[in-house]
Amino acid sequence: MNFGRQTPTIVVLKEGTDTSQGKGQTISNINACLAIQDTIRPTLGPLGSDILIVGGNGETTISNDGATILKLLDVVHPAARILVDISRSQDAEVGDGTTSVTVLAGELLKEIKGLVEEGVSTNTIIKGYRYAARLATEKIKSIAVKVDKSNPEELRDLLERCAATAMSSKIIYKNSAFFTKMVVDAVLTLDQNDLNDKLIGMKKVPGGSIEDSLFVSGVAFKKTFAYAGFEQQPKSFKSPKILCLNVELELKAEKDNAEVRVEEVSEYQAVVDAEWQIILSKLEACKDSGASIVLSKLPIGDLATQYFADRNIFCAGRVSSDDMNRTLQAVGGILHSTTSDIKPENLGTCDFFEERQVGSERYNFFTGCPKTKTCTLVLRGGSEQFIAEVERSLHDAIMIVKRAVKNNIVVAGGGACEMEISKYLREVSRSIAGKQQLLVAAFARALEVIPRQLCENAGFDGTDILNKLRMQHAKGEQWAGVDFISESTANNFDKFVWEPALVKLNAINSATEAACLILSVDETVKNEESGGGQGPPPGAMRGGMGVPR
Structure with a gap:
């Protein structure tokens, strides 16, 4: 009892501070991430489009590399910046799959947006997603194919297949036969114990055709x-x-x-x-x-x-x-x-x-x-923007080959791996009781965004091809994926559309962690005028329980 005394007003945050919390804040964060996903999803796959970005100083960049696009976009929303961070980490850790990881993280959030609106606890969703990611990781490791590194010819064939798949979505895909040999030679030149890719120099010389590019063993x-x-x-x-x-x-x-x-x-x-x-x-x-x-x-x-x-x-x-x-x-x-x-x-x-x-x-x-433990690639082309995109494309291919040398387990690309994991998670979800069943099934549906987006960007009938893929995987054809030549489906492992399993493992784990991190935030404190160490930092985010998760 306060016996008529009034509790004094306590000012905790600086004047002008904007605070928003609860379910509405979580939905707002999800919507911000979906906006990032919508920006970058048209660039996915061999037939994805490029994005032209004009910087503040008028400098133009044309690229379809996810990490490059997100780095150049001035993203200010603190939750959406998490997607930028996972794209950069994918680029640093693996080198490829930067668009895939961003699209997948956005889709994971999109699938459970309805559940959040209905009042399902974000802690329950996080628990379900982490369980599903653990199952997906185990499944990838069980189906991945190991290639014998002791056979030099077989190893080189593996590296060239992986490099060609990495280039399939890049500007140089029509010249992939020329650049594949160059990329594999470059990686095999390095010291095989540390594979320091910084010892591969790239020099850009405008003029000439793209196939005037040189590989210098030295x-x-x-x-x-x-x-x-x-x-x-x-x-x-x-x-x-x-x-x-x-x-x-x-x-x-x-x-x-x-x-x-x-x-x-x-x-x-x-x-x-x-x-x-x-x-x-x-x-x-x-x-x-x-x-x-x-x-x-x-x-x-x-x-x-x-x-x-x-x-x-x-x-x-x-x-x-x-x-x-x-x-x-x-x-x-x-x-x-x-x-x-x-x-x-x-x-x-x-x-x-x-x-x-x-x-x-x-x-x-x-x-x-x-x-010689180093080499140089002298890149030629008609314009500086074109050569810069060739450099980014070769960097992705070099990183993929480097990872394939260290981890010689591969899976099929073109959405085949995602569809197989999706089928597996659907089967597992039927044996789980309670809300976790919905969440594992949501994770399975989210994985289908990769083959669906590949089809949409190529102008194919996504619904028809996705139905074919579900049917084929149900029959046990685990490497069935999108075939861009026949505009249908095919066994992508037999067609040598190979990717290191590390690309998929890192993408799924990074996307899941990003989605869980965004879901764990239920309050944002924003103070535009803060400075000099006073007040909370702009865009500070607080976890639902008030402690780091």
């Missing part, structure tokens, strides 16, 4: 800034010694370096002579090392350029860190931070060095490297 980089005397240097060597430096070989003006007070001209001349002596001793050390090629991450000035030209030595300064690291991986040797005590065993070598014209650019090529 290193290629664009000719760096050159001083006078550069054209007098030799442009090709056989079995050269290569010296890699992190040393500046350039004279600096005295006024830029330090203040020197002198009383006589001879003293000033002594300072100048000392500077010249320092740089000449560095150049002499480079020549005495026996190197035919000198590369440096720092500038090599006009004096050094002319000095090397007079002695038939090739030099390149301002070589980027990435190019220098890949060069060291290919030719061997070490990066020197001083020119004193250069030992012959610390120099690199290759069979052949050449500077030659590629389109409108000059490129330096190091080939026949004894320690």
Whole structure:
């Protein structure tokens, strides 16, 4: 009892703070995610459309890669940003399936939107979805086919099939036969223990046709800034010694370096002579090392350029860190931070060095490297946007091949795997009592969005093909999927439409976790004016139980 005393009003949140909670907030979050799904679903599959995105500075990007599109879209809704995050994580972890994971997460939310509106507890839904995801994961592992890695021909065939499937939805699918060999060669060049894809360099040179692209088993980089005397240097060597430096070989003006007070001209001349002596001793050390090629991450000035030209030595300064690291991986040797005590065993070598014209650019090529654990793809094409999309397409294919090397279990693509899991979950749901039956069945229906969307994007009759697929899978044809050539269904495993099982496993688990996370939020606190550490962060979200799930 308060005996007539009034409880004072307590202000907890800063003025202007917007709070919304309960079932309405959960539905709002689901609708935001469905808007993201509607934006990206037309890009799914071999016949999906591209999206043209114009940035704030007028820069245009044309792509059908899910991770790229979502990264460029300025998504501000905090719940919808979760879909952006899972697309990025799929791209980082697997490299492909970025559109599929976003579409699947949206469909999982769409299937249970009605249940949320009817008042079913989100905790019950989360429990059902996690159970269904666990069943789906076990099913994928049980039906996946393992390929023998000990047979080089069989392994290469597997990698080429996976690369071709990854390219089927990309802009380069008509040239997939050309690029498949290039991608597999690139991955097999790497050290098979760590498979560091950053050692695969990609250089873009506008002009020429797409099949003018080059695979370089070694290193290629664009000719760096050159001083006078550069054209007098030799442009090709056989079995050269290569010296890699992190040393500046350039004279600096005295006024830029330090203040020197002198009383006589001879003293000033002594300072100048000392500077010249320092740089000449560095150049002499480079020549005495026996190197035919000198590369440096720092500038090599006009004096050094002319000095090397007079002695038939090739030099390149301002070589980027990435190019220098890949060069060291290919030719061997070490990066020197001083020119004193250069030992012959610390120099690199290759069979052949050449500077030659590629389109409108000059490129330096190091080939026949004894320690080659790196390679370079020189991409050609008609426009910069086109080449940029080719680069993104090849990145996805390289990541898929990389995963296939590490995990040599594959499943059929074209919606075959999703339909088989959907059939399995429907059968399991009939043996479960209570609300969980509805939730496992909802998960099964959501998986069908992949083959349905593939059909819709291709202009096929989605309902008719989906009915055929359900019938075939019910008869035990577990690899039946959408066939884009016959506009019907086919055994996609026999047609070599293969994908690493890791793509499906990661997509289903990521989509389920995203859906569960969004369902666990029942309150959003938003303060547009917050700053300086005061008040809650903009778009802060709270879990239904007030604790992290």
